[in-house]
Amino acid sequence: MTEAYLVAQDLHKSFNEHKAVDGVSFSIEKGEIFGLLGPNGAGKTTTIRMLSTVLEPDSGDIIVGGYSVRHNADAVRNLIGVCPQELALYEELSALDNLVFFGRMAGLNGKEAKAQALSHLELLGLKERAKGRVDKFSGGMKRRVNLAVSLMGHPQFLFLDEPTVGIDPQSRNNIYETIEALRDKGMTILYTTHYMEEADRLCKRVAIIDGGRIIALDTPLTLRSKIGPPEQVTLEDVFLRLTGRSLRD
Amino acid sequence: MATNSHGGKVLDKLAKPLLIALLQVRIYLKDRADLAFSFLLPIAIFALTYGAFGGETSFNGTAHIVNEEEGGLYSALLLDRLGEVDNLDVDLLSASKAESKLDRVDLLMVVFIPSDFSERLEAGEPAKLVFKQRGNGGDEGQIVASIVGGVANRMAQELQVRNEVAEAVADTGISQSDMENTVQQLLENERESPSVTVEEEIVGVSPDIVNDLMPGILVMFVLFAITLTARALVEERKRGTLERLLTTQLSIGQLFVGKFLVNFSRGLIQALVLILLAYAVFQMFTPLAFVESLVIVIAFVAAVSSLGLIIGSIARSEDQSIWIAVFFTMATVILGGTFFEIPESGILSVLSKLSINSYAIDAFETIISDGDSLSDIGIQLGVMTGVAVIGLFIGRSLFRVMPGGR
Numbered sequence: 001m002t003e004a005y006l007v008a009q010d011l012h013k014s015f016n017e018h019k020a021v022d023g024v025s026f027s028i029e030k031g032e033i034f035g036l037l038g039p040n041g042a043g044k045t046t047t048i049r050m051l052s053t054v055l056e057p058d059s060g061d062i063i064v065g066g067y068s069v070r071h072n073a074d075a076v077r078n079l080i081g082v083c084p085q086e087l088a089l090y091e092e093l094s095a096l097d098n099l100v101f102f103g104r105m106a107g108l109n110g111k112e113a114k115a116q117a118l119s120h121l122e123l124l125g126l127k128e129r130a131k132g133r134v135d136k137f138s139g140g141m142k143r144r145v146n147l148a149v150s151l152m153g154h155p156q157f158l159f160l161d162e163p164t165v166g167i168d169p170q171s172r173n174n175i176y177e178t179i180e181a182l183r184d185k186g187m188t189i190l191y192t193t194h195y196m197e198e199a200d201r202l203c204k205r206v207a208i209i210d211g212g213r214i215i216a217l218d219t220p221l222t223l224r225s226k227i228g229p230p231e232q233v234t235l236e237d238v239f240l241r242l243t244g245r246s247l248r249d
Numbered sequence: 250m251a252t253n254s255h256g257g258k259v260l261d262k263l264a265k266p267l268l269i270a271l272l273q274v275r276i277y278l279k280d281r282a283d284l285a286f287s288f289l290l291p292i293a294i295f296a297l298t299y300g301a302f303g304g305e306t307s308f309n310g311t312a313h314i315v316n317e318e319e320g321g322l323y324s325a326l327l328l329d330r331l332g333e334v335d336n337l338d339v340d341l342l343s344a345s346k347a348e349s350k351l352d353r354v355d356l357l358m359v360v361f362i363p364s365d366f367s368e369r370l371e372a373g374e375p376a377k378l379v380f381k382q383r384g385n386g387g388d389e390g391q392i393v394a395s396i397v398g399g400v401a402n403r404m405a406q407e408l409q410v411r412n413e414v415a416e417a418v419a420d421t422g423i424s425q426s427d428m429e430n431t432v433q434q435l436l437e438n439e440r441e442s443p444s445v446t447v448e449e450e451i452v453g454v455s456p457d458i459v460n461d462l463m464p465g466i467l468v469m470f471v472l473f474a475i476t477l478t479a480r481a482l483v484e485e486r487k488r489g490t491l492e493r494l495l496t497t498q499l500s501i502g503q504l505f506v507g508k509f510l511v512n513f514s515r516g517l518i519q520a521l522v523l524i525l526l527a528y529a530v531f532q533m534f535t536p537l538a539f540v541e542s543l544v545i546v547i548a549f550v551a552a553v554s555s556l557g558l559i560i561g562s563i564a565r566s567e568d569q570s571i572w573i574a575v576f577f578t579m580a581t582v583i584l585g586g587t588f589f590e591i592p593e594s595g596i597l598s599v600l601s602k603l604s605i606n607s608y609a610i611d612a613f614e615t616i617i618s619d620g621d622s623l624s625d626i627g628i629q630l631g632v633m634t635g636v637a638v639i640g641l642f643i644g645r646s647l648f649r650v651m652p653g654g655r
């Protein structure tokens with residue numbers, strides 16, 4: 001057993017009586033890509049918001065990089081990068097301006113921020129358009145900028161909330177490669193997606209969450225083997241078997 | 250964080266608010282139309298004030314005249330002369346119409362030229378004009394009456410000169426027409442380049458109106474911009490950048506200071522445009538009063554910016570922020586005594602103390618109209634500065650990124 005970088009223990013969160021997260025516990029090992037899968041409204045984003053210090057849990061404890069989110073949120077913020085599900089950018093400004101600004105907010109000085117920004121933009125294939133206004137970008141480019149921003153500073157842990165939603169295979173592959181490169185350099189990542197083959201490819205382990213509770217947690221291979229020969233069963237089959245076919249939300 | 254070695258903690262704490270403010274400025278700069286609008290607006294407001302009260306420095310009126318003398322030589326001459334007077338229009342109307350307009354209070358003063366006007370003048374008898382008026386004829390009527398009286402007098406004097414000269418030269422053998430021409434020439438010369446002229450030198454507009462209005466306009470302008478401040482936080486939330494910012498090293502306090510700085514600067518620049526114009530065009534300040542007014546403006550803009558951030562903190566959507574801001578501005582304006590005089594005592598007078606406007610207006614009046622100094626407006630300045638500082642803390646404590654959030 002390698003050391004746990006993030007530990008979530010019995011998290012609960014309700015919005016006006018509605019239980020969005022209902023007793024979620026898991027831990028993520030250092031250097032691991034951990035998938036959080038679940039239908040719409042399952043509680044993935046709410047969980048990420050609590051883990052990333054934005055939302056206070058009604059109860060439960062979170063430890064990130066050895067620091068308690070409840071007691072030492074500032075230290076945790078120093079360690080994390082967050083790529084929110086919705087684009088969170090100043091679209092009137094250039095990609096570079098966005099990255100530099102958030103870099104400075106993450107504590108970099110001007111020079112460091114600019115150097116990092118340029119290298120992240122190159123990594124995500126945006127170097128040519130670095131100085132272009134984000135609101136003139138395609139959906140795929142905006143998604144890549146959104147991801148690039150979360151890399152600013154020196155995060156050791158990334159929360160990626162559906163970073164590949166609504167983009168073409170080219171953009172998606174660029175994002176996969178970026179994430180794999182980050183993992184290879186030791187980054188720990190919590191990843192959510194509705195694309196099961198994506199989770200199968202990237203994630204060492206996945207948790208399937210439904211109605212605010214984790215209903216399965218294991219490696220994709222083990223989960224597939226549970227319902228049939230793993231070569232013939234996809235993660236999507238597992239997902240549908242576990243969460244049922246009825247519509248959510 | 251690599252800042253403690255240089256700069257130190259305080260600078261480090263201030264750097265992020267400044268970056269937040271600068272970012273907002275860059276966003277403003279990207280939208281040239283918005284930017285131009287926000288700075289042209291104070292100029293437009295100013296131009297409106299100036300057009301309404303500053304530009305018109307001389308009288309402009311209409312003489313309503315009933316000429317009861319058909320084809321009379323001197324009534325025609327009088328009308329001609331009146332037509333030549335600057336700033337006076339001549340409106341001819343029938344006697345019956347004039348009477349009915351006087352009855353209906355459409356008109357307050359009408360000049361009647363009686364039917365024997367020329368006849369009497371030619372006979373060397375005194376002729377008269379009749380000013381029919383309601384009450385004192387109104388301000389305009391009084392001025393018109395004096396202008397008409399003056400023109401008629403002058404005409405009568407000329408006629409008298411002519412008659413007397415004619416009499417004096419009657420036996421000298423000088424021909425009647427030579428005499429007439431010479432006198433005519435002399436009189437015309439005198440009329441065109443009179444030996445005593447009146448020159449108007451305008452040294453500024455009449456102070457009452459502008460002194461009364463400028464502080465009000467300035468205060469309202471700054472106050473209305475509260476909507477923009479209130480929206481700033483909500484907009485950040487809507488963009489999603491708020492949530493993202495709060496996963497960084499930025500504290501909510503720093504975010505507030507940053508938003509305060511940028512909204513304060515915008516309000517200050519706009520207000521500066523206004524008072525600079527007031528200073529340059531209306532000369533409504535002495536240099537000292539100008540500097541003192543600047544101090545009031547700074548305190549007031551700061552207070553309003555903080556209040557805007559409180560509204561932004563409690564509003565859940567852009568519409569909400571706008572409506573709360575509109576309600577707040579209306580209440581402030583009403584309680585500030587803009588629409589009606591607030592009585593010295595009673596519930597309204599107590600409530601008016603809640604209106605931040607009343608402190609600013611009070612302060613301006615003390616400085617501009619009463620000519621007092623900053624030490625006389627310590628209370629007002631103190632209240633405004635207090636609202637600015639306490640408002641920031643209140644806004645901060647009411648603020649939530651999302652329900653149940655930080």
Ligand SMILES: Nc1ncnc2c1ncn2[C@@H]1O[C@H](COP(=O)(O)OP(=O)(O)OP(=O)(O)O)[C@@H](O)[C@H]1O
Pocket residue numbers: 015019020038039040041042043044045046047085651652
């Ligand atoms: N701020 C909020 N106020 C009220 N209800 C909320 C709020 N945030 C989330 N919820 C509710 O909590 C539940 C979980 O939402 P959450 O966004 O965590 O789901 P999710 O798994 O991320 O879904 P998706 O795949 O659609 O992004 C949903 O029923 C949602 O409506």
Ligand SMILES: [Mg+2]
Pocket residue numbers: 044045046085161
């Ligand atoms: Mg979500």
